[in-house]
Amino acid sequence: MAASVLFDAPGPATRRRHRIYTVVASAAILAAIGYALWKLNDDGQFEYALWEPFLTPDYLRALILDGLVDTVTMAVFAILGAVVFGFVFGVAKMSDHAFVRWPAWVVVEFFRAMPVLLLMIFVFFMWFISMQGSFLWIDQRSGFFSVVIALTCYNGAVLAEVVRAGVDAIPKGQAEAAYAIGMRKSQVMTIILLPQAVKVMLPAMISQMVVALKDTSLGYAVAAPGLTKVGQAIYKEFHNQVQAAIVLAVLYVGLNLLLTALATWIQRRFVGENKIDVVTVAAGIESQSRA
Amino acid sequence: MRLRKTLAATAAGIAVAAGLAACGDAGSDKEGVKVDAKKDCDDKFEAGSRMAELAKAGKITVGHKTDQPGVGFQGATDKVPSGFDIEVAKLLIADLCIDPASDNVNWEETISDNREPYLESGKVDVVLASYSITDDRQKVVGQAGPYMVTGQQVLVATDSKVTGIDDLKGKEVCSVTGSTSLENVKAKGAKGVGADSYSECAEKVLDGTYEAMSTDGTILAGLAAQNEGKLKVVGDEFSTENIGVGYGKDHPEMCEWIDGVLTDAFEDGGWAKAFELTLGPSGVETPEPPKLQACK
Amino acid sequence: MQAVLDNLDEVLKGFGYTLFLFLVCAVASLVLGTVLVAMRVGPIAVLRLLATTYVSLVRNTPLVLIFIFFHFAAPIIGINFRWVQVHIGTFDFTSAFATAFVALSLYTACFVCEGLRSGVNAVPMGQAEAARAIGLPFGGVMTQVVLPQAMRASVPPVASALIAMLKNTSVAGVFFLAEALAVMRGLTNDNASQRLGIFLCFAVGYIILVEIVSLISLSLERRWRTA
Numbered sequence: 083m084a085a086s087v088l089f090d091a092p093g094p095a096t097r098r099r100h101r102i103y104t105v106v107a108s109a110a111i112l113a114a115i116g117y118a119l120w121k122l123n124d125d126g127q128f129e130y131a132l133w134e135p136f137l138t139p140d141y142l143r144a145l146i147l148d149g150l151v152d153t154v155t156m157a158v159f160a161i162l163g164a165v166v167f168g169f170v171f172g173v174a175k176m177s178d179h180a181f182v183r184w185p186a187w188v189v190v191e192f193f194r195a196m197p198v199l200l201l202m203i204f205v206f207f208m209w210f211i212s213m214q215g216s217f218l219w220i221d222q223r224s225g226f227f228s229v230v231i232a233l234t235c236y237n238g239a240v241l242a243e244v245v246r247a248g249v250d251a252i253p254k255g256q257a258e259a260a261y262a263i264g265m266r267k268s269q270v271m272t273i274i275l276l277p278q279a280v281k282v283m284l285p286a287m288i289s290q291m292v293v294a295l296k297d298t299s300l301g302y303a304v305a306a307p308g309l310t311k312v313g314q315a316i317y318k319e320f321h322n323q324v325q326a327a328i329v330l331a332v333l334y335v336g337l338n339l340l341l342t343a344l345a346t347w348i349q350r351r352f353v354g355e356n357k358i359d360v361v362t363v364a365a366g367i368e369s370q371s372r373a
Numbered sequence: 374m375r376l377r378k379t380l381a382a383t384a385a386g387i388a389v390a391a392g393l394a395a396c397g398d399a400g401s402d403k404e405g406v407k408v409d410a411k412k413d414c415d416d417k418f419e420a421g422s423r424m425a426e427l428a429k430a431g432k433i434t435v436g437h438k439t440d441q442p443g444v445g446f447q448g449a450t451d452k453v454p455s456g457f458d459i460e461v462a463k464l465l466i467a468d469l470c471i472d473p474a475s476d477n478v479n480w481e482e483t484i485s486d487n488r489e490p491y492l493e494s495g496k497v498d499v500v501l502a503s504y505s506i507t508d509d510r511q512k513v514v515g516q517a518g519p520y521m522v523t524g525q526q527v528l529v530a531t532d533s534k535v536t537g538i539d540d541l542k543g544k545e546v547c548s549v550t551g552s553t554s555l556e557n558v559k560a561k562g563a564k565g566v567g568a569d570s571y572s573e574c575a576e577k578v579l580d581g582t583y584e585a586m587s588t589d590g591t592i593l594a595g596l597a598a599q600n601e602g603k604l605k606v607v608g609d610e611f612s613t614e615n616i617g618v619g620y621g622k623d624h625p626e627m628c629e630w631i632d633g634v635l636t637d638a639f640e641d642g643g644w645a646k647a648f649e650l651t652l653g654p655s656g657v658e659t660p661e662p663p664k665l666q667a668c669k
Numbered sequence: 670m671q672a673v674l675d676n677l678d679e680v681l682k683g684f685g686y687t688l689f690l691f692l693v694c695a696v697a698s699l700v701l702g703t704v705l706v707a708m709r710v711g712p713i714a715v716l717r718l719l720a721t722t723y724v725s726l727v728r729n730t731p732l733v734l735i736f737i738f739f740h741f742a743a744p745i746i747g748i749n750f751r752w753v754q755v756h757i758g759t760f761d762f763t764s765a766f767a768t769a770f771v772a773l774s775l776y777t778a779c780f781v782c783e784g785l786r787s788g789v790n791a792v793p794m795g796q797a798e799a800a801r802a803i804g805l806p807f808g809g810v811m812t813q814v815v816l817p818q819a820m821r822a823s824v825p826p827v828a829s830a831l832i833a834m835l836k837n838t839s840v841a842g843v844f845f846l847a848e849a850l851a852v853m854r855g856l857t858n859d860n861a862s863q864r865l866g867i868f869l870c871f872a873v874g875y876i877i878l879v880e881i882v883s884l885i886s887l888s889l890e891r892r893w894r895t896a
Contacts, residue, residue, distance in 0.1 A: 092712065100713055107715045125746055140450045195876040197839035200850060204868040207486070207857050292729075299731035303569065303843045305484065310733060318440075318572055319448045323742040331730055331738075338729035486858070545763060550851050551858030564761060567851050569843055573741075577845070580744035582751050582764050 122324070132322040136329050141316060149312035150333065155218070156226060156308060157295040160233035164294065165287065167238025172245025173271060186242075193239035199300050202232035206304040225306030233297055237290050244286045248279035281352065288345035292338050299334070309333055406643075406650055407474070408463045414470035423624035427498060428469045435462050436483035436497035436619070440570050443595020443651050445502055447482070454480050456595065458501040460647035461520050461638070465499065465618070468634045485552070489513050492621050499627075500619035503592060506666065515624070515669075517631035518617030520644070522663040523590040524610025525557055528578060528597065535585055537608030538563065547574035547586040554588040557612055563587075571596060579603060589614050590657070597655035606657060615666070628668035635665060670866030672856050683852035684874055685760060690769055690838045690848065691878075695831055697774035702781030702827075709786060712807060724779040732837055735772045736844050769841035773834060780830035788823025789815060821893040828886030832879055839875075849874060 092100060122128060135141040174186035193201070206228035252275055260270040299310045309330055317326035418425040427433050437458055438445030447454040453474070463473040471477050483491055483502050491497045492514045506516045527546070529535045538546075542562040548555040550567030559565040566583060568574045574586035575596045586593075590606060597604045620627040638644040639662035648659045673680055708720035727735075743749065750767035792815050800814040842850030853871045857864050 103713050104715050107713060107719075111715070111719060122746060127746065144450050192872070192876070195836075195879040196872050197836035197850070197875060199839045199843070200853070200868070200871060200875065203850070203854060203857075204864070207861070207864050208868075296729075296731040299733040300840070302733050302737075310731075310737070314737075315448060317741070323576075323737075324745055327734065327738045327742040330734055331726075334731055334734060335726060335729040339725075342729075486861070545761075547845075551855045555855075566765060566845050567847060567855065568845055576741055580749060582744060582749055 127324050132320065132325050135316050135320050135322065136325065145309070145312050145316070145329075145333075148307065149309040150337075152226075152307040153295070153298050153309045154337075156229050156233070156298045156301070156306070157291070159230045160237060160294045160298070161291050163230065163234030164237035164241055164290065167234055168241025168245050168287075169276075171238065171242040172249070173276075175242060175246050176249060176271075178267060190239045190242045193235045194243070196236070198232055198236045198297055199303060201235060202228050202300055202304055205231050225301055225304045228304045229298055229301040229306045229308075232300075233294050236297075237294050240290055241283075241287060244283050244290075245279065248283040248286075249275050251282055252278050284352065285345065285349050288341075288348065291345070292341050295338060295341060296334070406460055406463070406647060408460075408467045408643075410467045410470050410472040412470060417470075418630070419626065422626045422630075423498075423621075424469060424627065424630050428471070431471055432477045432479065433466055433469065433471055433499070434479040434481055434497045435466070436481050436488060436491055436500035436502055437462065438484075438502045439482045440572060441503060441592050441595055442572070442599035443655065444591055446595070447480075455651070457521070457591065457647060457651040458503065460651060461618075461635075461644070462499065462501045464638050464643055464647075465631065465634050468630075488619060492619050495621060498620070499631075502619075503589065504617055504619045506615040506617040510619075511669070513622065515620045515622045515628060516617040517620065517628040517668065518635060518665060519615035519663050520618065520635050521591055521616040522660075523614050523616060525554055525587055525612040525614075526590040526593055526606050526610055527585045527587050527608040528575065528593040528604055528606055529585045530578060530581070531603055531605050533584065533605075533607075535607060538587065538611055541585055544585070545583050547577055547583045548588055549574070552588070553612075558587050561611060575600065575604065589616075591616065591652065594652040594655040594657040597657075598652055601654060606655065615663070617666075625668070632665050632668060670863060670870060672860040672863050673867055673870045676852075676856060679852055680849070680856075680870070680874075682759065683847060683849040684878070686766070686846060686848035687835075687838050688878070689760070689762070690766065690773065690841060690846070691831075691835050693770055694773045694777060694834060694838075697770065698777040698781050698831075698834065699827075701774060701778035702785055705778060705782035706785040706789065707811065709782065710789060720782070724782055727776060727779045728783075732772070732776050732840055733843075735776055736769070736840060739768045739772045740844055765841070765845035765847075769838070769844065769846050773837060773841070776837070777830055777834040780833070781827055784826030784830050785819065785823045787826055788819040788821075791822035792818045821890075824886055824890045824893065828882070828889075831886075832882050835878060835882060836875065 126132075136145070171186050171190050174182050175190065177183045177186070206224065210224040210228050249271075256274055256278065257270055260274045265273070298306075298308055301308055302310050302314070305311065313326045313330040317323045414428040418428060437454055437456075439447040439454060441456065443456055445454060445456045445458040453459075459480075466473045466478055481491070481497050483497070483500060485502075488500050488502060488504060489510065492500055500514075501520075504510075504516065506519055510516060525538075527535065527538050527541065535541060538558070538561045544563055545566050546558045546563040547566045547568055548558055549571060550569065555565045555567055568577070571586070571588055571592055574583070574588075577583045578586050579600060590610060593606045597606055618631050620631070635644070638647075644662055645659050653659065705720050705724065708716040709724070711717065739748070750764040750771070753763055753767040755762040796814055796818060797810060800810045805813060838848060839850040842848045842852075842854070849871060853867060856867050860867065
């Protein structure tokens, strides 16, 4: 039993107590799981017919090829848009000209404080409700564009803060030295500050990507394509809500874990270990707590 | 290392799923009534009319709903939609000598708010999507029919004692957010609960969370048909909806043509057959064909 | 914008639901989050595993899916909230509200847990070591020494989790609850020409609520700041 800073290496009495707790807790957990499984079985939730759609090639194809690919496509477009948006407005917020700085501040604060769903529904009703037809491999582009634009604006606003905090986190000496050798403001920004800031911002940006991926599920409200829509269609047809929910959860969790593992690998390869959370906290971003 | 492990786990998972993937055989075929395209359309329609253009081109785009079982519905893997609206549409398509089951028919999903924009811009040629005939709508699009007269009713569980909207004063009744059905429910003294779609409401009535849901009788009948035996439509109609065919306002000749096809279908039983097949399983009796409104 | 003024009572009622949901869920997720963090840093390995698994799973699941589960899948296996019938004035807190409460609290609790954990980690090691040195057990270390200091450090991340939750209450509007978003959809459907005005009104409403919570958290941070 390891010693942590919060509790000492346990002596025999404590070890005995902990063993009792562990046994009680494990028994309780196993009992709960067992009961849940038994109850599910009792309700017939393990019937093959309810799980069959997820093993049928047609439905699997709809789920994976349409649903998963659509979800990932929306996320990728949203992320690319958000990065551009974030850099543009982040740099604008640090501008020396007030007429650039203030509008940028208003835009960023506006999109940060608003629920993404509100934005998505507004964009859908405003511009895309009469749009029909496909875009690349997406069948219904009205929902697709609503989701992508709303996610771009929201995540872009968050990334703008990250960019600002990233540039602020660079030692002042860098900028001072650049000015000392005669560079103009724009040169200082593009040649000296931003490239260094990118390394610092990478983890925060990647955590926003996971947020963007999860948020594509909000497209539910505007009938956007994606995993949730296909899963919904399946359970409407087969009345296998529980099974569909489980399969969808597995897919989303799997996707996010993959993305997080990728992010951690990139961080280790290109940035090196810790020291990054400064930016996350300074930017006050809500990391993954967005829907 | 973590990445490699995660990738390996994912690959293994996909392999297992792919292996099992050949095992399942779910899904059913919803073919509907088989309608043969009429032959000999060369001189049938007046030259220059929209019908002649469509018949000559051999292609047509139809707007329909995809989330109303029995009325206009398309499942996750269905290639063509099904429902009463679709069956009536097939009769119109066949009259243009186009085979309704072929790829020359472009079935386009429409939602309530984009029916007018689609018709105005010509993205669809006709709309059969629970489309009520109203004066407001006829200012921007053409509407012919009705091919169905319905009204707002109530859907409850089969063993419920509720007999109509008046029994539900002060109780929660489900309908769709922003629809006129929800407004009517509130106007009748019940507590309206807004959902995203009618099938969601049906789910909630099925599992007992809400006592009832309310919208047009046809949609309710479709939902009842889909959940055989578990739901029933009750109550007198407390609103009237004339469901018609939408078409572009700049082709007024389509009105008479549509009325003609509908009259034939009323008389030769095609309309009744379509109703029995799609909405019959709900237990609702096949009504008399409605009286067509005059074309403007 | 006229439509909003005409239906002001409905709009305010919608925001009322939003506020109620936020307050109730904030309390629940703080409590649950504290329990989770205690499990995560505690000495019992099984509980640590349980808490870690729960947090990892819920973090990576979209909130919409959790709502879908509790609304459509859970009733099938017997979990439903029909029995909730609380009526205060014109507000009805029935199954829709209860389901939203459960889903949102379970979701936000894991972010509150992460926030609290980062707060606990920010407490200097020396504090905990000194507490051990004078003989305090785990419970004493936590309640007397670590948690009070951790509170201060955890205000920013926990506040941001709660603000995110305030915005997430809008998801409940898609699932049967007549809160602000649902009211906006209804108004926009009936008054399509005033879309922009209606949207701006509701956006401002949410922004005001978010700013209020931000200000409260900022003042808390300032009050508890040392040096």
